[in-house]
Amino acid sequence: MATHRSSPQAAGDRAAPDGAAAPRPPSLGVAALVLLGATLLAFGPFLYATVRDGASSWGIHDWAQFYAWYDLPRTALIEHGEPAAWNPYVCGGLPGLAHTHDPTFSPVFLVILALGAVTGARVLMVAWVYAAMLSMFALARRMGLRRVGCYLAAVVWGLNGNLMLHATVGHLMHMAMGVLPLVLVLFLRERKSGSGVFLTSLLIGGLVLAGSIYPAVYAGLLLVVFALWLTILEGSGRWLSRLIVVGVFSVLVAAAKLVIAVPFLLRIQHAVEDVSATGPGFLWGRLIGPEPPWQLHTFGNYTLGYWEFGAYIGVAVVVLVAVGLARLAWQVTRAWRSREAEASPRWGALLIACLLFLLLSFGNRSPVDLFGLLKRLPILESLHVPFRFVIVPLMGAALLAGWGLDWFAARGRWVRTAAIILLAAIGLDLAWVYQHLIPQSFAVNDIDVAAGRAVATDVRRLPPGAATTAAEGMVVADVGEEGPAFFEQRRVAGGGTGPLSRHDRYVIQPHAAVRYLMQLQNRGNVAGYEMLRLHRSADVPVNAAGDRAYRGEAYLGNGGGRARLVGFTPSSFTVDVQADTDDMLVLNQNAYPGWSVTIDGRTHRVRDDRLLVAAPVAQGGHRVIFRYRPNRLWAGVAVTLASLLVMAIKVLVARWRAKPKEGAKP
Numbered sequence: 001m002a003t004h005r006s007s008p009q010a011a012g013d014r015a016a017p018d019g020a021a022a023p024r025p026p027s028l029g030v031a032a033l034v035l036l037g038a039t040l041l042a043f044g045p046f047l048y049a050t051v052r053d054g055a056s057s058w059g060i061h062d063w064a065q066f067y068a069w070y071d072l073p074r075t076a077l078i079e080h081g082e083p084a085a086w087n088p089y090v091c092g093g094l095p096g097l098a099h100t101h102d103p104t105f106s107p108v109f110l111v112i113l114a115l116g117a118v119t120g121a122r123v124l125m126v127a128w129v130y131a132a133m134l135s136m137f138a139l140a141r142r143m144g145l146r147r148v149g150c151y152l153a154a155v156v157w158g159l160n161g162n163l164m165l166h167a168t169v170g171h172l173m174h175m176a177m178g179v180l181p182l183v184l185v186l187f188l189r190e191r192k193s194g195s196g197v198f199l200t201s202l203l204i205g206g207l208v209l210a211g212s213i214y215p216a217v218y219a220g221l222l223l224v225v226f227a228l229w230l231t232i233l234e235g236s237g238r239w240l241s242r243l244i245v246v247g248v249f250s251v252l253v254a255a256a257k258l259v260i261a262v263p264f265l266l267r268i269q270h271a272v273e274d275v276s277a278t279g280p281g282f283l284w285g286r287l288i289g290p291e292p293p294w295q296l297h298t299f300g301n302y303t304l305g306y307w308e309f310g311a312y313i314g315v316a317v318v319v320l321v322a323v324g325l326a327r328l329a330w331q332v333t334r335a336w337r338s339r340e341a342e343a344s345p346r347w348g349a350l351l352i353a354c355l356l357f358l359l360l361s362f363g364n365r366s367p368v369d370l371f372g373l374l375k376r377l378p379i380l381e382s383l384h385v386p387f388r389f390v391i392v393p394l395m396g397a398a399l400l401a402g403w404g405l406d407w408f409a410a411r412g413r414w415v416r417t418a419a420i421i422l423l424a425a426i427g428l429d430l431a432w433v434y435q436h437l438i439p440q441s442f443a444v445n446d447i448d449v450a451a452g453r454a455v456a457t458d459v460r461r462l463p464p465g466a467a468t469t470a471a472e473g474m475v476v477a478d479v480g481e482e483g484p485a486f487f488e489q490r491r492v493a494g495g496g497t498g499p500l501s502r503h504d505r506y507v508i509q510p511h512a513a514v515r516y517l518m519q520l521q522n523r524g525n526v527a528g529y530e531m532l533r534l535h536r537s538a539d540v541p542v543n544a545a546g547d548r549a550y551r552g553e554a555y556l557g558n559g560g561g562r563a564r565l566v567g568f569t570p571s572s573f574t575v576d577v578q579a580d581t582d583d584m585l586v587l588n589q590n591a592y593p594g595w596s597v598t599i600d601g602r603t604h605r606v607r608d609d610r611l612l613v614a615a616p617v618a619q620g621g622h623r624v625i626f627r628y629r630p631n632r633l634w635a636g637v638a639v640t641l642a643s644l645l646v647m648a649i650k651v652l653v654a655r656w657r658a659k660p661k662e663g664a665k666p
Contacts, residue, residue, distance in 0.1 A: 026147040028138065035133040035154055042159055042431040043126050046438045055119040058444035058454065061305070063121065063170030064512040065529060068519050069211070071117035072096060072570060073104045078113075080569040085594070086628035088487065088570055089519045090528035092535065092542030093589040096570065097257070097630055098264035099532060101173060105256045105640070106209040125167050125175060132178025133158035136395070139181035140402050142188060143346060148409045148416070149402030152320075152423050157181065157398040159430035161290060161312030162391050168293075168434070168441040169307045169509075176207055176215045177391050183219045187226065187246065188346065198647040200246045205253025205640075216254075217380065218392065220247070222353055229349035252643035259636030263593075265379045268532055277363030278309070278387055286311035287318055287397075290433045293440075294507055305507060308385050313397060314429055316422065321397050323404030350396055357392035382531075444476050444513060449520045452479040454513045474504075477513040483523045486568040487553055489588060490518065491544035493527040522568075534590050541611040542588050554624075556617075557584035557609065572627045579617050587613040587626050594630045599623075 040047065058064055068089070073096065076084035083104055087096040096102055103109040112120040136157035140150040158178065166174040183203055189196030207215040227243035251258060277299070290312040297304050328347055359366040360374065363386035371386040409419040446455040457473035479492050492514055511529040518525045526544045527537065535541065543550040554563040554573065560580035567574030577585055584607070591608040597615040598604070599622050607614040613626055
């Protein structure tokens with residue numbers, strides 16, 4: 001008996017439902033308009049509040065931290081005409097471009113440049129949800145779903161509890177997960193020009209540039225599963241070859257970021273111990289019931305907020321997932337028995353990927369602690385909250401629900417009408433659950449940068465049971481009035497001055513607002529809020545105004561003379577020095593490879609003085625300029641640009657060769 005095996009054609013083309021000829025796929029152009037309307041409807045109250053009150057209000061929790069990350073490179077480019085290679089505002093200074101969340105090299109940064117950090121971040125949140133819906137619609141088409149099923153999959157994916165709850169607290173890097181379906185669409189796209197491979201590389205590299213390791217890690221794991229499964233079914237190495245090419249070109253596209261980010265990540269102390277393991281029962285409860293807002297979860301001494309455990313899709317969608325699974329099982333069984341009809345191998349790859357990510361999401365409660373194994377890899381030791389991996393099973397659930405709804409829609413005209421009504425009801429339910437939470441999240445609406453205060457005056461927007469209901473609202477941050485003309489380090493460990501409970505402090509995250517307020521005042525915070533830091537909190541060598549050892553932002557080691565900061569950009573410090581004797585000029589910033597110094601226009605070698613940047617100066621008056629430029633930065637930029645050029649040339653040449661020549665026989 002001949003071995004039954006899926007052909008390359010079956011793996012690459014659209015799947016035909018139940019072995020039948022595939023219907024005409026739904027139009028992406030029409031879907032783009034319909035899903036835009038769905039996105040605007042879902043964010044209706046938020047957009048209305050934005051138009052009514054303006055976009056100046058700050059979000060709670062990590063929103064202000066993202067404002068700080070996004071505003072720094074924008075200010076550096078607009079006001080100083082240079083990239084923010086160094087971030088002097090937090091923990092004594094950090095490499096700016098090397099930070100995983102720095103968006104400078106990403107296309108999404110154009111939104112921030114045009115609209116500013118606060119308004120731009122709001123627009124990006126809505127845009128990521130819209131992109132998620134479009135991505136899932138495209139994947140549903142490729143997986144063989146019909147029109148109704150495609151729309152359901154898109155709505156469930158774009159508005160699922162995992163993405164939406166992360167949106168409420170400003171986790172924009174997690175919102176990028178929404179384009180994971182597009183990664184699969186492009187990888188499965190087979191063209192002689194190789195455009196599918198190169199577009200996949202461009203997207204994954206772009207995810208790295210957009211500001212987080214999570215989307216790239218998830219995309220890589222997904223593609224490994226799909227490539228291995230399709231290789232096993234076909235007995236051909238072409239999918240593994242595609243995977244290798246995608247991996248190589250993804251790295252090359254992201255080279256501008258990776259050449260400086262990888263050394264930084266390998267150097268810092270960023271390992272995070274995570275014991276927030278959950279199980280099937282916990283996940284089931286989140287699938288059928290929305291996570292209670294403002295709730296905290298404690299795992300031993302480890303506390304996490306409600307936003308980390310969103311997975312709501314609703315009972316109706318769960319039922320449709322079961323129908324979709326049953327339909328898929330029937331199709332596979334029929335294909336096996338008939339030896340004629342072929343089930344799409346991509347569904348098998350999808351289910352395996354969902355199972356893998358489901359086990360990862362259980363953490364150390366999984367039968368095999370895959371999450372612990374993953375964290376042993378270099379750089380990935382910073383991964384935390386295993387429940388985040390549930391995003392891929394939710395992607396599979398959205399597709400299976402659409403697959404199940406398609407089965408109902410094909411039963412007849414009236415049943416199809418009922419299926420459309422059910423689709424609308426599911427969309428309204430998902431939108432309704434989170435519509436009120438997002439406007440509530442932008443509660444910090446009275447910001448006075450000069451006075452250094454951020455206040456949430458509308459107590460109706462505060463978490464239920466908040467510690468204050470005073471008429472003046474909740475003081476989220478109070479850091480004092482603006483500092484000197486150039487720059488100054490301070491030490492502000494707390495945040496709100498009101499009676500904040502532990503619960504409110506964790507949900508509101510006042511130290512994020514403190515960080516952004518001080519950055520707007522052009523003041524650094526030695527005790528700032530930052531996960532990726534060069535030194536532990538107690539070991540930061542930089543001193544702050546008010547510390548006993550503070551001697552200014554630049555000083556002479558022996559103290560004979562004076563040093564005065566006269567010029568500042570985030571990546572450079574200009575100091576006028578009058579030294580009584582040969583001395584060591586010390587800059588009150590963390591030492592790190594990439595610092596250089598010019599003294600009276602001549603380049604000198606920078607020194608390390610007790611972990612601070614320093615340079616020897618001769619007796620007399622000098623103009624000293626310390627600059628930070630990452631090592632190998634421009635080499636990485638050149639590699640990125642070269643890789644984009646090579647991919648474009650390869651695609652254009654392949655398309656030119658594929659065109660029929662004049663006079664050639666058809």
